[in-house]
Amino acid sequence: DIVMTQTPLSSPATLGQPASISCRSSQSLVHRDGNTYLSWFHQRPGQPPRLLIYKVSNRFSGVPDRFSGSGAGTDFTLKISSVEAEDVGVYYCMQATQFPYTFGQGTRVDIK
Amino acid sequence: QVQLLQSGAEVKKPGASVIVSCTAYDYMFTNYGISWVRQAPGQGLEWMGWISVHDGNTNTAQKFRGRATMTTDTTTNTAYMELRSLTSDDTAVYYCARDHKYIYGWFDPWGQGTLVTVSS
Numbered sequence: 001d002i003v004m005t006q007t008p009l010s011s012p013a014t015l016g017q018p019a020s021i022s023c024r025s026s027q028s029l030v031h032r033d034g035n036t037y038l039s040w041f042h043q044r045p046g047q048p049p050r051l052l053i054y055k056v057s058n059r060f061s062g063v064p065d066r067f068s069g070s071g072a073g074t075d076f077t078l079k080i081s082s083v084e085a086e087d088v089g090v091y092y093c094m095q096a097t098q099f100p101y102t103f104g105q106g107t108r109v110d111i112k
Numbered sequence: 113q114v115q116l117l118q119s120g121a122e123v124k125k126p127g128a129s130v131i132v133s134c135t136a137y138d139y140m141f142t143n144y145g146i147s148w149v150r151q152a153p154g155q156g157l158e159w160m161g162w163i164s165v166h167d168g169n170t171n172t173a174q175k176f177r178g179r180a181t182m183t184t185d186t187t188t189n190t191a192y193m194e195l196r197s198l199t200s201d202d203t204a205v206y207y208c209a210r211d212h213k214y215i216y217g218w219f220d221p222w223g224q225g226t227l228v229t230v231s232s
Contacts, residue, residue, distance in 0.1 A: 031216070048221075
């Protein structure tokens with residue numbers, strides 16, 4: 001199975017300031033079709049996760065443009081350009097290049 | 113509005129089975145797959161498996177093979193996940209998510225979650 005490792009596991013953020021989460025996979029996430037299936041999700045307490053980013057850098061419909069995804073191969077990053085109060089919660093990366101799909105451990109973002 | 117509505121909370125004894133349902137609204141059910149993900153209390157997300165609604169193909173994480181079965185009923189636009197031989201380690205919130213046919217990992221929307229508690 002592909003192991004997904006997120007850092008940091010906890011990130012105190014400052015309103016209006018940028019924040020960044022790293023996600024590393026134990027092997028390349030390049031699929032045989034040439035695409036890289038790395039997604040990011042955001043989960044608020046008591047709610048189901050919500051899709052933010054798919055295929056590394058594609059923002060899902062309705063996701064604010066302060067969220068961006070980047071990376072290639074085994075190293076990926078989610079960036080929030082200017083943290084807002086509603087961004088608190090836990091962020092997960094997930095690889096869908098190979099079965100079984102696997103999630104990172106999650107990164108908790110709260111406001112300092 | 114595209115949504116997935118899941119069945120209500122369950123309390124089961126060790127050794128029992130549970131079936132969680134997930135009913136789809138306002139989209140063509142057969143054009144997408146359904147993935148199942150669970151989350152133990154205070155823990156992260158764990159992918160359990162996927163079913164193609166169109167042809168019934170499934171892929172189940174090794175951990176759950178032989179114990180979890182995913183099915184769909186296209187007459188009622190409902191997906192089901194049965195988990196057998198429950199133990200306390202299966203206490204979790206179980207989610208279904210619509211899974212894009214061609215964009216792997218494109219999970220939207222998610223169901224609201226079903227809490228399954230396994231306790232003697």
